[in-house]
Amino acid sequence: MLEKMGQLAKKAAYELSFEETTHINKALRDMAVQLLKRKDEILSANALDMAQAEEKGMSSALKDRLLITDKRLSGMAEGLRQVASLESPVGKGLDFYNRPNGLKIIKKSVPIGVIGVIYESRPNVTVDVFALCFKTQNAVILRGGSDCINSNKALCAIIRDCLLMNGMNEDYCQLIEDTSRSSASELMKLDKYVDLLIPRGGEGLIRTVVENSTIPVIETGTGNCHIYVDSTADKDMAVKIINNAKTQRIGVCNACESLVIHSSVLSSIFPAICEDLMKNGVEIRGDERACEAYPGLVQASEEDYGREYLDLIISVKTVDSLTEAVEHINKYNTGHSDAIITRNQKNAIYFMEHVDAACTYVNASTRFTDGFEFGFGAEIGISTQKLHARGPMGLSALTSYKYQILGNGQIRE
């Protein structure tokens, strides 16, 4: 069933490689205008999704993710304009080699081709992901969740109309309207046409894609982020950073889920951290020594150290050395973001070098792991794998490269 869609996407990707960036930017700005102009269409489609959610008895947190408000719609439009204003990473000379035999080799950035994206709720992903793929001249096949299918259809219809209005192939953006499990499974096997598959959603979705896809995947998302309080940590800084990383926004992948504390500061710094966290409603699950050091902690199980709570809960592990801290973190982290609070430069460097994560921080909150905070201008997601792209992915993560080799009759001897 998706075979046809794959063929259309491949053809579209080829045509898209011919488009001028100025034209692409104009189309993106047109889409921003049309999204607001056709607001009623979008909101009434969204109302269908919301009614369905109500019927299903969905929690208010989940319903909130589905909801499109005026403000959120403006946000989507603003996102489109922002992507239009970014420099294109495509067609750049990345390297140049002049060979002794006279061959001139240019390494040049190119689009990846066809990108598939499988995601759950949040209809803004439809617009955001399309914009990033379009800007980098990749055709996209979107497979959103059933919960927001009506909103997604309305958004895609507007995008496709704008493509047509600009004399472009509307198949630069295709939405899989069948939201059954089997359509997702089929997409995962479409390696004949799709060059890259990005899952955006919870751990379960990502695991399913990794296990079943025959298309190269970029894993995004899960973050069991640690903060290690070193023996030389500044007390006020530790309290402030841990508070921020744990409580500023609890449902995000760069929130802190686990505290690692040097035993020498259990009685000096740790109580202040606990007092502050508890005041903010955080449940603290500690090992034996942590529980002894401060009243009111819950006993942590081994399982707690591997969990991404996404909630007002934090685990605590006590260690006797920096190396023990690093080994604990490498055992339980998800390769996302981990931080050390320290005044010792040698310890800072050791931590940054040897903790195996996309982002290793010294004296700052893990919450900064984000494409915008890094200054990339846009973000496709945060990669927790080591191939192709790691950490916050800007536009260039959606490019590949090719070698163009200029000769004048060279043959290999």
Place this chain on the structure above:
Amino acid sequence: MLEKMGQLAKKAAYELSFEETTHINKALRDMAVQLLKRKDEILSANALDMAQAEEKGMSSALKDRLLITDKRLSGMAEGLRQVASLESPVGKGLDFYNRPNGLKIIKKSVPIGVIGVIYESRPNVTVDVFALCFKTQNAVILRGGSDCINSNKALCAIIRDCLLMNGMNEDYCQLIEDTSRSSASELMKLDKYVDLLIPRGGEGLIRTVVENSTIPVIETGTGNCHIYVDSTADKDMAVKIINNAKTQRIGVCNACESLVIHSSVLSSIFPAICEDLMKNGVEIRGDERACEAYPGLVQASEEDYGREYLDLIISVKTVDSLTEAVEHINKYNTGHSDAIITRNQKNAIYFMEHVDAACTYVNASTRFTDGFEFGFGAEIGISTQKLHARGPMGLSALTSYKYQILGNGQIRE
């Protein structure tokens, strides 16, 4: 069964990240010495493999791939010394961002971690692949074919002895001695410990790995390479380049398998190409117009255009325009290497830009797609996918990166 090996590899990768490059280089040079010193061990192990191959009635071409001669052993030793002399791509500052809030972000190259390699015959792959992984501070799990298991065991024993002699963890290099299908299948699912899987071998092996691996894979190898003879091609150059690309070495992935010819040169240039190829024993399988243009051609079937012959056979497709040529190539190529022979600069640029391949050539043989020819000093393989690495992969293809972020108390508002 491989669980234990995975754990050891992960531990080894962590230790390897602490090693100094000078120490790694010394160990590589020691291995070169030991390979030659312990020649008898290697040759008698290889004799076992050769006897087994004889018993199985293996073809002489296949037997030749297994054979270790004095010269080939010297080649392996030389390879080790060469890798020792290359600059390490690890620990390099790739980028630096100074953020308005004072955060300093360093993007730094790091090892990937644990690399699995599944390969077929040719025992030199054992030494080559280990050397490249070791130099880039990645622990490796090798799964060679059953045909050369005795040779592989002997080679790995020497490598591991040299690691120990240098006070290093011998598990930087592990060989799976069980060469059953199930050991390969198990390795493909070891994503808990293995960060990257590289299959090196025929199309069947690569397909199996792509379809079954839960570990990120880099596809290498298959090359259905095209040469397009444009209407403005230089006749002598076309004959010379096609001869070289087709006949200089037929069993390699960068050999030319398919000719695309502009109809306007069917009577002027094409006969000279055919004459030359036939003189060299090449069977030419052409479409109708090609068969009419020169006597003695075989009628090509549709299937011929998709085949990587690795033999003295070439297919020919006649086209009426450059765009038709590019579309034909994009339909049948494997994204490896394709060339245009032309004197028209505009056509050259169009071809280079729009043929979707790792390497697009103008007026040169496709045989140059090779890490050494590109000046990379070493080669892990030639990637035909677009993620992470494309085309000839030098040492840097075996690295990832991480962000190290230095703060002084920053929190996110």
